[in-house]
Amino acid sequence: MRRPMLDRMADAVQQAVQEATRLGAQAAKARFAQTESISCEFEAGVLKATSSEQGRALSLEVIRNGKRATVTCNDPGDIPALAARAVALVEIGAAAHFSAYPQPSECAQILRHCPETASLPRERLIEAGQRVVEGIRAYSSGLYIGAEAGRSEAEAVIAHSSGLLHSATTTRWNLGGYAQKTDGTDMLFCGAGRQWRRLNDWFDADWVARETLQDLRLAERTAPPPTGMVTVLAPPEAAAMLLAPLAMACSGRSVLKGESPLRDKLGEAIGSSSLDITDQPHVDWATESAAMDDCGVPTRPFTLVERGVLQAFMYDMDTAAMAGVDPTGHAGCRPVQMRLQPGGRTSAEMLNGLSEGLIVKNLMGFGQSNLMNGDIAGNVALGYRVENGATVGRVKNTMVAANLYELLRGGFEASSDVDPLTGWPWIMLEGVSVSSGG
Amino acid sequence: MRDRLADALSRAKADYAEVRFSVDDATSVMYRGPEPEQVRSARLSGGVVRACVRGGWGSSNFDSLDDLDHHVREACECAALVGTTTTQIADAPVAPPSEHRAALLRDFRGIPVADKIALVAAYNDILLRSVPGVETSYAGYSEVFRTVAFASTRGASFMEERPRVDLFLGAVARDGSLVQQCFDGRASLETYDAAVGLEGLAEELARRAVALTKAPPCPGGAHTTVLDNRLAGVFAHEAFGHMSEADFIYENPQMRELMVLGREMGGPELSIVDDGSMPGAQGTHPFDDEGTPTRKTYLIRNGLLAGRLHSLETAAKMGEPVTGNARAVRQSDRPLVRMTNTYIEPGPATVQELIAGIDKGIYACDALGGQTMMEEFTFSAGYGYRIENGQIGDLVRDIVLTGNLFRTLHAIDGIADDLVIANGPGGCGKGGQAPLPVSHGSPHIRIRDVVIGGR
Numbered sequence: 001m002r003r004p005m006l007d008r009m010a011d012a013v014q015q016a017v018q019e020a021t022r023l024g025a026q027a028a029k030a031r032f033a034q035t036e037s038i039s040c041e042f043e044a045g046v047l048k049a050t051s052s053e054q055g056r057a058l059s060l061e062v063i064r065n066g067k068r069a070t071v072t073c074n075d076p077g078d079i080p081a082l083a084a085r086a087v088a089l090v091e092i093g094a095a096a097h098f099s100a101y102p103q104p105s106e107c108a109q110i111l112r113h114c115p116e117t118a119s120l121p122r123e124r125l126i127e128a129g130q131r132v133v134e135g136i137r138a139y140s141s142g143l144y145i146g147a148e149a150g151r152s153e154a155e156a157v158i159a160h161s162s163g164l165l166h167s168a169t170t171t172r173w174n175l176g177g178y179a180q181k182t183d184g185t186d187m188l189f190c191g192a193g194r195q196w197r198r199l200n201d202w203f204d205a206d207w208v209a210r211e212t213l214q215d216l217r218l219a220e221r222t223a224p225p226p227t228g229m230v231t232v233l234a235p236p237e238a239a240a241m242l243l244a245p246l247a248m249a250c251s252g253r254s255v256l257k258g259e260s261p262l263r264d265k266l267g268e269a270i271g272s273s274s275l276d277i278t279d280q281p282h283v284d285w286a287t288e289s290a291a292m293d294d295c296g297v298p299t300r301p302f303t304l305v306e307r308g309v310l311q312a313f314m315y316d317m318d319t320a321a322m323a324g325v326d327p328t329g330h331a332g333c334r335p336v337q338m339r340l341q342p343g344g345r346t347s348a349e350m351l352n353g354l355s356e357g358l359i360v361k362n363l364m365g366f367g368q369s370n371l372m373n374g375d376i377a378g379n380v381a382l383g384y385r386v387e388n389g390a391t392v393g394r395v396k397n398t399m400v401a402a403n404l405y406e407l408l409r410g411g412f413e414a415s416s417d418v419d420p421l422t423g424w425p426w427i428m429l430e431g432v433s434v435s436s437g438g
Numbered sequence: 439m440r441d442r443l444a445d446a447l448s449r450a451k452a453d454y455a456e457v458r459f460s461v462d463d464a465t466s467v468m469y470r471g472p473e474p475e476q477v478r479s480a481r482l483s484g485g486v487v488r489a490c491v492r493g494g495w496g497s498s499n500f501d502s503l504d505d506l507d508h509h510v511r512e513a514c515e516c517a518a519l520v521g522t523t524t525t526q527i528a529d530a531p532v533a534p535p536s537e538h539r540a541a542l543l544r545d546f547r548g549i550p551v552a553d554k555i556a557l558v559a560a561y562n563d564i565l566l567r568s569v570p571g572v573e574t575s576y577a578g579y580s581e582v583f584r585t586v587a588f589a590s591t592r593g594a595s596f597m598e599e600r601p602r603v604d605l606f607l608g609a610v611a612r613d614g615s616l617v618q619q620c621f622d623g624r625a626s627l628e629t630y631d632a633a634v635g636l637e638g639l640a641e642e643l644a645r646r647a648v649a650l651t652k653a654p655p656c657p658g659g660a661h662t663t664v665l666d667n668r669l670a671g672v673f674a675h676e677a678f679g680h681m682s683e684a685d686f687i688y689e690n691p692q693m694r695e696l697m698v699l700g701r702e703m704g705g706p707e708l709s710i711v712d713d714g715s716m717p718g719a720q721g722t723h724p725f726d727d728e729g730t731p732t733r734k735t736y737l738i739r740n741g742l743l744a745g746r747l748h749s750l751e752t753a754a755k756m757g758e759p760v761t762g763n764a765r766a767v768r769q770s771d772r773p774l775v776r777m778t779n780t781y782i783e784p785g786p787a788t789v790q791e792l793i794a795g796i797d798k799g800i801y802a803c804d805a806l807g808g809q810t811m812m813e814e815f816t817f818s819a820g821y822g823y824r825i826e827n828g829q830i831g832d833l834v835r836d837i838v839l840t841g842n843l844f845r846t847l848h849a850i851d852g853i854a855d856d857l858v859i860a861n862g863p864g865g866c867g868k869g870g871q872a873p874l875p876v877s878h879g880s881p882h883i884r885i886r887d888v889v890i891g892g893r
Contacts, residue, residue, distance in 0.1 A: 049517075049772075050494075050520055054501070056501055069477045071480065122519070182692035187811070259574050259617055364815075368806045368808065368816070368817065373617040373618070379815075379840040381814070397889060399889055401838065433891070435890070435891050437660060437841060
């Protein structure tokens with residue numbers, strides 16, 4: 001399908017690169033992205049707001065004499081001025097450890113644009129949000145219920161001075177809901193949400209309501225948390241959060257700067273032999289999938305940890321040049337879509353085999369810990385005590401603390417069942433310190 | 439500009455409508471380790487039209503004024519799709535047609551970017567080289583000069599220049615596989631000089647990061663804890679301030695019952711204030727992003743719940759005075775009920791008196807951040823010390839505190855007389871909008887039996 005806006009954006013990025021080069025840049029790269037979206041929001045169980053959004057951004061990176069600088073605007077009407085600003089700024093720019101962008105090469109074809117998502121009407125979003133609200137309200141009329149639904153379509157074009165011209169169009173929908181249950185000073189917050197690029201059966205208001213109701217029912221009883229060194233079970237969304245420090249430590253830049261605790265562990269065991277972690281940027285319809293990173297380097301499936309052994313770090317153009325390696329397709333030295341390999345037992349079997357433990361669904365304050373060191377600490381915002389293979393009640397005023405790398409070397413297990421959208425399994429971690437305020 | 443916005447609004451088919459449009463000129467520099475890692479400049483414009491029809495809200499955001507009439511129509515149509523009841527907007531004072539130019543004591547726009555890079559490079563050198571054991575550094579400078587134009591169908595109309603300069607410093611030390619980090623910085627709406635003269639701070643951060651690699655973790659459990667000014671300010675913001683934002687309360691009968699004005703929240707010495715009109719602080723503006731004048735609001739006064747923070751809608755629906763706390767972060771964000779400058783008022787004690795009364799406890803200092811889920815909160819100290827027999831003892835690391843708001847406010851049993859308002863980089867996050875410039879402050883406070891997570 002011909003997209004006139006993409007053609008205009010392609011002209012703009014090529015013009016920006018040519019103008020920067022004409023003004024003396026040794027290399028230049030331009031990226032133009034624009035997004036249009038609509039959404040609706042329910043508050044206190046009623047439709048509160050609907051909105052339309054649009055945005056554009058054109059950024060230009062230039063390299064000259066070992067330095068680089070980036071300028072951004074959202075008015076593509078004056079590209080000569082944008083290029084002139086970039087070339088002036090690069091004189092006092094950041095250190096550049098490469099002088100040319102790579103020659104264009106083949107990149108993966110990934111399904112990312114769904115016409116049905118792009119044309120999802122506002123009425124259907126409102127209908128889905130209303131169904132979420134009604135589904136949760138079935139539990140109790142005394143709940144404070146919120147919901148939101150939206151869809152967006154984005155177009156992006158990237159070009160650089162080594163001849164790349166690459167464009168992508170993507171879509172995305174999101175649907176979620178939550179409930180707040182207040183009883184005196186006791187408050188419970190729970191909810192669920194999903195996002196995906198293709199409009200399919202996963203756009204399911206009943207699923208959102210079911211997930212929320214499940215937590216409302218599990219939390220009806222409270223229980224004292226197990227304290228001391230405790231085995232923790234984390235469902236997929238919490239598992240991805242708990243393993244996030246590993247992505248930080250595998251950043252090529254963190255390694256080169258000496259701050260990664262894994263910087264000298266390449267080829268060494270950092271976890272149990274059941275630990276396999278990859279980056280999977282080519283999953284059709286997944287929300288973070290990308291054929292090319294923001295440096296213009298093709299992405300590829302990438303192994304970070306195999307059978308517990310650290311295999312590789314992630315490098316962008318600049319850090320790859322510093323390290324003397326090829327860039328790995330990781331702009332910003334971050335994974336595109338980190339995945340944990342599933343294990344042998346189902347999450348239900350893992351729970352059944354647990355005589356005492358804690359399910360952590362949501363951790364408050366996680367980002368405040370010393371994540372670079374692998375420290376995990378936070379208040380259990382939503383969690384359940386486990387006894388003899390069953391949840392017996394919600395825990396409150398409970399803190400967990402652990403070091404991720406110690407946990408990975410100890411008893412660590414991933415479930416065989418995974419979240420169908422994120423691909424993440426449940427995880428079980430032995431030896432998490434749990435404190436309670438009673 | 440303001441006339442153009444008002445003209446477009448004159449055709450709005452809504453009970454209430456507003457438009458905000460801003461242009462940002464921003465520059466940032468970041469060192470990480472020995473080299474500058476980022477030098478960026480941006481000129482971005484953006485805005486939002488918001489409309490209310492029969493109590494339902496619609497909005498349309500954009501980055502160019504080229505088709506403003508379309509966005510006004512779109513916002514009104516979105517609102518008409520939603521509303522089924524009655525629009526309730528407080529009948530409050532509005533920003534009169536006015537222009538508020540920045541009165542910078544030293545304007546960062548007149549200083550060459552090369553000089554700013556040299557300033558950051560000098561700090562970075564101190565971070566990296568003043569103390570053996572520092573592995574790497576963070577040193578960043580950013581500035582933004584935002585020009586905001588606003589108009590509403592209530593007759594509010596203003597232009598405000600909102601400059602801001604941020605200086606951010608960090609040291610990372612390492613001992614074997616143990617990595618410790620210390621961060622601090624300064625921010626100002628008034629002068630570039632806030633970023634100057636911080637060599638001592640850079641050296642202190644380097645020294646502390648190295649010392650933390652030798653310090654033991656803080657023991658977990660319940661401890662009587664003294665919070666320093668910075669951490670107690672974060673406590674006031676996170677643990678209580680968010681609970682006072684009326685958009686969490688106004689449509690929730692249980693929360694309205696829980697947070698009824700006059701409720702006893704703490705001891706008679708406890709007073710907590712939000713003040714968006716305080717000179718020189720980061721959350722200060724003449725008007726909020728609905729065109730309501732900002733003011734000082736007591737949230738807790740002498741231990742009793744005394745007020746809360748409002749937008750035009752929440753004030754009308756709760757029948758309470760407007761406070762000028764509807765604020766947006768990005769150019770196209772809709773305003774939410776947010777804090778401005780929030781602090782605990784000073785008490786009668788000295789810091790020494792707070793510590794002298796503790797046989798065994800923790801002195802928790804500085805803040806890495808905080809988060810709340812209303813009833814429960816958590817925040818992290820940057821570092822701390824043991825307190826033993828009324829004396830400050832050894833340095834400890836990894837201090838993450840948590841608690842129940844209602845119990846913890848009642849557990850404050852000492853408030854010192856040394857109020858300090860912190861103006862640091864970063865800001866507050868809510869509803870996907872961050873970082874909102876805010877200040878928070880406090881004297882030292884003492885809290886009994888704070889739960890600290892530890893291994």
